[in-house]
Amino acid sequence: MFTFSTLMRAIAVVLVAGAATFATSQAADLRVALKTEPSSMDPHFHVYSPNIMVGMYTFDKLVNFDEKMNLVPGLATSWTATDDQTWEIKLRPGVKFHDGTALSGEDVKFTIARAISIPNSPSSYERFLKPITNVEIVDPTTIRLKTAAPFPLMPRYLATFAIVSKKHAENLQTADYNTGKAMMGTGPFKFVEWVKGDRIVFTRNDAYWGEKAPWDKVTLRPMGSDAVRVAALLAGDVDVVEQVPTTDIANLKSNSRVSLVQGPSSMMIYLAMDSSRDASPFVTDKQGRPLDRNPLKDARVRKAISKAINREVIVDRVMEKNGLPAGQIQLDGTFAASPRLKPEAFDPDGARKLLAEAGWGDGFGLTLHASKNHYVNDDKVAETIAQMLVRVGIATKVETMPSASLFSRGTKLEFSFLMAGWGSNTGEPSEVLTGLLHTNDPAKGFGGANRGRFSNKELDTALEQALVTVDKTKHEQFLVRATEVAREQDGVIFVHFQTNTWGLRKGLTLTPRVDSYTLAAVVSEAK
Incomplete structure (x- = not known):
C-alpha cells in the first residue's frame, strides 16, 4: 500500500541521488512535468487542453x-470585419515554417479544410470553423473569410486552431503527426520526438518570427501522480511542475530549493x-422517498441553495486559499x-426564508x-456543499464517480x-x-451541456443577439445581460474559480x- 511515509522515504532517496542534478541543471535545457499527457501531436485531432x-x-x-486571454496578433497582424459576413485577415509577412517554406494564405485555407475533417x-474543431463558408x-x-450570417466571434475563434503547412500535411494523417513526420510548424520550438508515456x-x-525562447531544449515529462510530480521537483529531476496539489503548497513555500x-x-x-422536470430522479423527501414534484423548478429554491453555500469557507479551507469565490462565468475584469x-x-x-416562501420550509432531500480527482479537491468540495445544505434543511447525499461517467x-x-x-x-x-x-436545441447547436434543462427566454434572446452583433460594444452588452439573467435565475450556481499553481x-x-x-516560452531565469 502506498502511504505518506512510503512517499517520504522515496523522496529522501531521490533527494540524495538527485542533489547533484539539481545543483548542476543546465540553464539552456528545461524539464517540465505535466499532469496530463496529450492524446496526440496532431493539433486538430482533439479539442483537449493538453493537446492545445x-x-x-x-x-x-x-x-x-x-496570459489573461485578451486577443493579440499571432500569424495575423490584423482582422477586420469589412461587412457583416466578411472578415479580412492580414498575415504577418516574412513568417516561415521550420523548413524555411514561407507561410501563405494557402496554408490557412488548407488548415481550415483539414481541421473540420479529422477522422x-x-x-472536433468543427464547432469553431463551421461558421466559415x-x-x-x-x-x-x-485572406477573406465568408460567413452565412454575421459572426462577431470570428477573432476569438481564430485563436483556437493551429496553422499547419499545406506542403507537409497534405495527404498525411494523425499518425504522421504522432511519429513526427508531419510536425512542421512556425512556432517557437521544433519537434524532436514523442515517446508516449515518457517524454516529448x-x-x-x-x-x-517572434521573441526567441530562452531554452535550447525542452523536455515535457507526463507525470499523472501529484506525489510523483512533487517528488521529481524536490529531487531536481524536473525544473517545473504544473498543478501542484493544495496539500503540498504550504510545505513547498517553506522550501528554499523551490519557488x-x-x-x-x-x-x-x-x-x-434539474429545473425542468416535474419529478426528478434524485429529489426526495427527507426520509428518502421519491417526490412527485420538483422543488428545483422554483427559482426561489435555487437561490436558497446558492445562499446556503459559504464560498469563502470553500476557498479558504477546502481549497486551502487556492481559489476565488465565483459570482459569474468570467473572472472579474475579463471581456463581458x-x-x-x-x-x-x-x-x-x-x-431558510426562501425555502419557506416556496413551500419547502420542512426541507427535502437531494443527491449531489x-x-x-478531475477538478481540484472536487470530492471534498462536494461533501462540504452537502453539509452546508443540510444545515438549511436540505438533506443532501454525495455520490462521486469518474468524470467520464459523470458527464455521460x-x-x-x-x-x-x-x-x-467549465473554463x-x-x-x-x-x-x-x-x-x-x-x-x-440540438438542431441549432444550443444547450448541449445544459444538463439541468434550464430555459429562459430573455437569456436566449440576449445570447442570440450577441452571436450576430458585430459591433463590439453592443456584442459585449448582450453577453453581459445574458450572464446577468443566468445569475438572477440561478440557471446554474457559480461556486468558485480554481487557482493555478506551478512549482x-x-x-x-x-x-x-x-x-x-x-x-516553456514564458519560463525564464529570475532576475
Missing part, C-alpha cells in the same frame, strides 16, 4: 490569447440543477464580465453527483443535482452560455496564464 498546450510549442495560430476526433485568397498575405522533446526555433507561482484560472466550478455581479453572500437565514450520465439527464466545471476556450462567456445555459526550481520564474497552460 503542447501544440503551441510547434505551431502558431492566426490570433493569440495573452475519429473525440472532440468560404476562404478567399486575395494575395499571399491577405523540442528544440528552439532560432528563426522564430511557487500562482495565478487565477478560468476554470469555474458550478452546480447544475458583468461589473454588477459579485459572489452570492453566505446567508443561511435568507436561504460529482467527479473524483449527466448528458442523459440521469441526475437532479451535479457539480462540474472557456475563447476567453469570453458565449461558449458557456451557449452550451450550459441556453435552452436545449519551479529556485531561480526560475514563470508568467501564469488564466488558461492554465504551461509554456
Whole structure:
C-alpha cells in the first residue's frame, strides 16, 4: 500500500541521488512535468487542453490569447470585419515554417479544410470553423473569410486552431503527426520526438518570427501522480511542475530549493440543477422517498441553495486559499464580465426564508453527483456543499464517480443535482452560455451541456443577439445581460474559480496564464 511515509522515504532517496542534478541543471535545457499527457501531436485531432498546450510549442495560430486571454496578433497582424459576413485577415509577412517554406494564405485555407475533417476526433474543431463558408485568397498575405450570417466571434475563434503547412500535411494523417513526420510548424520550438508515456522533446526555433525562447531544449515529462510530480521537483529531476496539489503548497513555500507561482484560472466550478422536470430522479423527501414534484423548478429554491453555500469557507479551507469565490462565468475584469455581479453572500437565514416562501420550509432531500480527482479537491468540495445544505434543511447525499461517467450520465439527464466545471476556450462567456445555459436545441447547436434543462427566454434572446452583433460594444452588452439573467435565475450556481499553481526550481520564474497552460516560452531565469 502506498502511504505518506512510503512517499517520504522515496523522496529522501531521490533527494540524495538527485542533489547533484539539481545543483548542476543546465540553464539552456528545461524539464517540465505535466499532469496530463496529450492524446496526440496532431493539433486538430482533439479539442483537449493538453493537446492545445503542447501544440503551441510547434505551431502558431492566426490570433493569440495573452496570459489573461485578451486577443493579440499571432500569424495575423490584423482582422477586420469589412461587412457583416466578411472578415479580412492580414498575415504577418516574412513568417516561415521550420523548413524555411514561407507561410501563405494557402496554408490557412488548407488548415481550415483539414481541421473540420479529422477522422475519429473525440472532440472536433468543427464547432469553431463551421461558421466559415468560404476562404478567399486575395494575395499571399491577405485572406477573406465568408460567413452565412454575421459572426462577431470570428477573432476569438481564430485563436483556437493551429496553422499547419499545406506542403507537409497534405495527404498525411494523425499518425504522421504522432511519429513526427508531419510536425512542421512556425512556432517557437521544433519537434524532436514523442515517446508516449515518457517524454516529448523540442528544440528552439532560432528563426522564430517572434521573441526567441530562452531554452535550447525542452523536455515535457507526463507525470499523472501529484506525489510523483512533487517528488521529481524536490529531487531536481524536473525544473517545473504544473498543478501542484493544495496539500503540498504550504510545505513547498517553506522550501528554499523551490519557488511557487500562482495565478487565477478560468476554470469555474458550478452546480447544475434539474429545473425542468416535474419529478426528478434524485429529489426526495427527507426520509428518502421519491417526490412527485420538483422543488428545483422554483427559482426561489435555487437561490436558497446558492445562499446556503459559504464560498469563502470553500476557498479558504477546502481549497486551502487556492481559489476565488465565483459570482459569474468570467473572472472579474475579463471581456463581458458583468461589473454588477459579485459572489452570492453566505446567508443561511435568507436561504431558510426562501425555502419557506416556496413551500419547502420542512426541507427535502437531494443527491449531489460529482467527479473524483478531475477538478481540484472536487470530492471534498462536494461533501462540504452537502453539509452546508443540510444545515438549511436540505438533506443532501454525495455520490462521486469518474468524470467520464459523470458527464455521460449527466448528458442523459440521469441526475437532479451535479457539480462540474467549465473554463472557456475563447476567453469570453458565449461558449458557456451557449452550451450550459441556453435552452436545449440540438438542431441549432444550443444547450448541449445544459444538463439541468434550464430555459429562459430573455437569456436566449440576449445570447442570440450577441452571436450576430458585430459591433463590439453592443456584442459585449448582450453577453453581459445574458450572464446577468443566468445569475438572477440561478440557471446554474457559480461556486468558485480554481487557482493555478506551478512549482519551479529556485531561480526560475514563470508568467501564469488564466488558461492554465504551461509554456516553456514564458519560463525564464529570475532576475
